[in-house]
Amino acid sequence: MKFRVLAATAFGLSLALGATAQAQEPISLRAMGSFHVGGKLVELSGRPVTEVVFSPGGVPAKVDPNGTYQTGQMYVQYFLPQNEKGSVPLLLWHGGGMTGVNYESTPDGRQGWLEFFLRKGWSVYNSDAVERGRSSWAMYPDVIPGQPVFLTTANPFERFRIGDGVNSYNADPAKRKYLPGNQFPPDGYDNFVKQIVPRWTSTDDMIIDAYLAEVDKVCPCVIMFHSQAGQFGFKVAQARPDKVKALVAIEPAGIGDPTKAAALKDIPVLMVFGDFIDQDSRWPTIRKNATDFGDKITAAGGSVEVVNLPAVGIKGNSHMMMMDKNNLEVSQLIQTWLEKKKLTK
Amino acid sequence: MKFRVLAATAFGLSLALGATAQAQEPISLRAMGSFHVGGKLVELSGRPVTEVVFSPGGVPAKVDPNGTYQTGQMYVQYFLPQNEKGSVPLLLWHGGGMTGVNYESTPDGRQGWLEFFLRKGWSVYNSDAVERGRSSWAMYPDVIPGQPVFLTTANPFERFRIGDGVNSYNADPAKRKYLPGNQFPPDGYDNFVKQIVPRWTSTDDMIIDAYLAEVDKVCPCVIMFHSQAGQFGFKVAQARPDKVKALVAIEPAGIGDPTKAAALKDIPVLMVFGDFIDQDSRWPTIRKNATDFGDKITAAGGSVEVVNLPAVGIKGNSHMMMMDKNNLEVSQLIQTWLEKKKLTK
Numbered sequence: 202m203k204f205r206v207l208a209a210t211a212f213g214l215s216l217a218l219g220a221t222a223q224a225q226e227p228i229s230l231r232a233m234g235s236f237h238v239g240g241k242l243v244e245l246s247g248r249p250v251t252e253v254v255f256s257p258g259g260v261p262a263k264v265d266p267n268g269t270y271q272t273g274q275m276y277v278q279y280f281l282p283q284n285e286k287g288s289v290p291l292l293l294w295h296g297g298g299m300t301g302v303n304y305e306s307t308p309d310g311r312q313g314w315l316e317f318f319l320r321k322g323w324s325v326y327n328s329d330a331v332e333r334g335r336s337s338w339a340m341y342p343d344v345i346p347g348q349p350v351f352l353t354t355a356n357p358f359e360r361f362r363i364g365d366g367v368n369s370y371n372a373d374p375a376k377r378k379y380l381p382g383n384q385f386p387p388d389g390y391d392n393f394v395k396q397i398v399p400r401w402t403s404t405d406d407m408i409i410d411a412y413l414a415e416v417d418k419v420c421p422c423v424i425m426f427h428s429q430a431g432q433f434g435f436k437v438a439q440a441r442p443d444k445v446k447a448l449v450a451i452e453p454a455g456i457g458d459p460t461k462a463a464a465l466k467d468i469p470v471l472m473v474f475g476d477f478i479d480q481d482s483r484w485p486t487i488r489k490n491a492t493d494f495g496d497k498i499t500a501a502g503g504s505v506e507v508v509n510l511p512a513v514g515i516k517g518n519s520h521m522m523m524m525d526k527n528n529l530e531v532s533q534l535i536q537t538w539l540e541k542k543k544l545t546k
Numbered sequence: 547m548k549f550r551v552l553a554a555t556a557f558g559l560s561l562a563l564g565a566t567a568q569a570q571e572p573i574s575l576r577a578m579g580s581f582h583v584g585g586k587l588v589e590l591s592g593r594p595v596t597e598v599v600f601s602p603g604g605v606p607a608k609v610d611p612n613g614t615y616q617t618g619q620m621y622v623q624y625f626l627p628q629n630e631k632g633s634v635p636l637l638l639w640h641g642g643g644m645t646g647v648n649y650e651s652t653p654d655g656r657q658g659w660l661e662f663f664l665r666k667g668w669s670v671y672n673s674d675a676v677e678r679g680r681s682s683w684a685m686y687p688d689v690i691p692g693q694p695v696f697l698t699t700a701n702p703f704e705r706f707r708i709g710d711g712v713n714s715y716n717a718d719p720a721k722r723k724y725l726p727g728n729q730f731p732p733d734g735y736d737n738f739v740k741q742i743v744p745r746w747t748s749t750d751d752m753i754i755d756a757y758l759a760e761v762d763k764v765c766p767c768v769i770m771f772h773s774q775a776g777q778f779g780f781k782v783a784q785a786r787p788d789k790v791k792a793l794v795a796i797e798p799a800g801i802g803d804p805t806k807a808a809a810l811k812d813i814p815v816l817m818v819f820g821d822f823i824d825q826d827s828r829w830p831t832i833r834k835n836a837t838d839f840g841d842k843i844t845a846a847g848g849s850v851e852v853v854n855l856p857a858v859g860i861k862g863n864s865h866m867m868m869m870d871k872n873n874l875e876v877s878q879l880i881q882t883w884l885e886k887k888k889l890t891k
Contacts, residue, residue, distance in 0.1 A: 269698055340696050
């Protein structure tokens with residue numbers, strides 16, 4: 202595949218200064234709030250009443266599991282700027298084992314991408330995928346099929362290209378072995394693991410249904426999506442091509458339906474990948490799957506730009522680039538691309 | 547006990563007009579963001595690797611449950627107004643089976659209390675209690691002791707003084723039997739149940755530890771707390787009396803340590819109760835427990851005001867008064883009390 206890189210010079214030298222100066226300005230909102238979309242009701246009946254000891258040492262209580270339960274809904278929080286400069290809203294979709302908190306303040310307390318794009322004048326909709334965070338979860342396997350996956354504190358360190366491979370994590374921060382030049386904030390890792398949530402691997406269809414419900418409520422829009430949400434972003438756009446004005450895929454770990462790549466031909470796509478990929482055991486394949494899918498979109502007449510950050514001089518980014526030390530340099534790159542695509546007023 | 551009611555005339559006639567006019571003004575923030583506080587690491591070792599079928603019909607995958615897990619952390623989101631008028635920040639703590647979403651937009655899409663108090667100039671910190679929402683949850687009973695409790699869609703309708711008792715709920719909204727004059731928005735109930743999250747009954751100490759961590763980070767402050775958080779609000783204030791400048795207890799379903807009521811003698815307390823309590827099977831006792839505790843604080847030299855909303859002419863409120871149709875009338879009552887206590891600039 203051919204890499205279509207954006208020139209490093211497109212992202213001004215004044216970025217750091219601009220971000221700092223801008224952070225002093227108040228944020229002016231015409232509205233803010235939240236809602237849930239989607240979901241369905243599941244009826245449980247004929248189940249035995251059981252005795253459960255809720256508190257250690259406590260008296261067993263009878264629990265009747267029969268009744269109607271809500272499942273599959275999705276939480277969305279929105280912030281609408283007074284001085285809107287995005288031509289459509291911007292939807293933020295996080296990756297697996299995570300929630301929309303990824304896009305809020307960084308785990309070491311700096312400005313996150315949600316605030317960055319809000320300050321740039323975008324109406325921002327940030328959500329928690331189905332069965333995660335404020336979207337809630339339900340009894341399993343009765344209501345949600347299958348079992349949840351729990352991540353250890355070591356798992357993202359070794360898997361998200363922060364630490365230098367297997368056994369690079371240590372409970373003692375001083376003994377952790379970082380990839381050389383890594384931009385993930387060392388002071389933030391122990392806070393970052395507090396963002397981890399359990400996730401299922403059986404809920405992709407429920408998640409897509411909820412994202413479709415969000416798109417039907419909020420869009421036309423730009424969708425920015427990360428990692429596991431790769432398949433969600435591309436598939437939802439394939440199902441609603443008229444409602445999606447651009448896709449920003451941050452290290453997508455999944456793709457859309459390759460046989461329907463043409464559905465995306467009128468939607469500009471930006472894919473962004475961080476550093477340390479070539480030396481990783483998994484990421485060269487994950488990236489190739491994504492860029493091959495991008496090539497199919499291009500072959501169908503679409504417009505796909507792939508940015509490998511090191512190739513444009515932005516070095517050291519982990520898989521969690523929205524919270525890396527240079528996170529605002531990456532978001533400015535995305536902002537510049539969105540402006541170039543005439544998606545700002 | 548003696549009811550110390552606020553006069554209805556204390557809450558201006560211009561409320562409805564004021565709220566409407568105010569909703570047109572932009573919200574100006576000097577900062578916004580989120581963080582996690584508290585929590586601990588739990589080590590699992592020596593557990594067998596098991597085979598789990600993650601996707602229906604899928605190939606069993608080996609799952610190694612051994613490792614270090616994060617638990618007990620709490621998510622806090624904050625909004626700091628440009629023109630601050632609260633003398634200290636305002637912390638919002640939700641009730642059982644819920645998250646901080648309770649205080650955001652109402653389930654029928656109106657302004658919630660978070661925005662109301664932010665517009666009044668308070669720095670607002672809204673959180674999800676430990677093991678709920680964006681605070682995440684962990685393996686049980688290995689990491690979190692005990693079992694989670696799941697609520698049916700009918701449960702809050704019948705228990706939160708919305709419906710007229712047992713069997714008042716029906717999946718068909720047209721067939722639901724509301725308490726006469728109830729202020730809960732009928733159009734919002736099916737959205738409201740999407741806010742329900744599982745909860746444990748074994749985690750009170752973990753929750754208190756996390757709230758203490760929040761107070762130590764953010765306060766001095768005013769704490770507003772609802773329902774299950776009754777015990778959390780009073781106990782945390784008893785543990786940090788110098789850091790809490792006022793307590794607003796919204797239908798507290800639990801209390802502090804009665805033997806340490808004197809610890810609260812310098813902290814003004816407002817308790818607010820809704821309608822339909824006298825006819826309820828549980829709420830007269832729950833209220834009496836709270837007001838008896840209030841009497842102990844008063845006897846120790848403290849200041850406790852109890853407002854039964856119907857007694858001051860505000861009728862029809864459910865247990866979820868922050869989302870009732872007249873929710874801004876109730877929040878204005880609280881705002882007026884806070885102003886009277888000289889907690890605003």
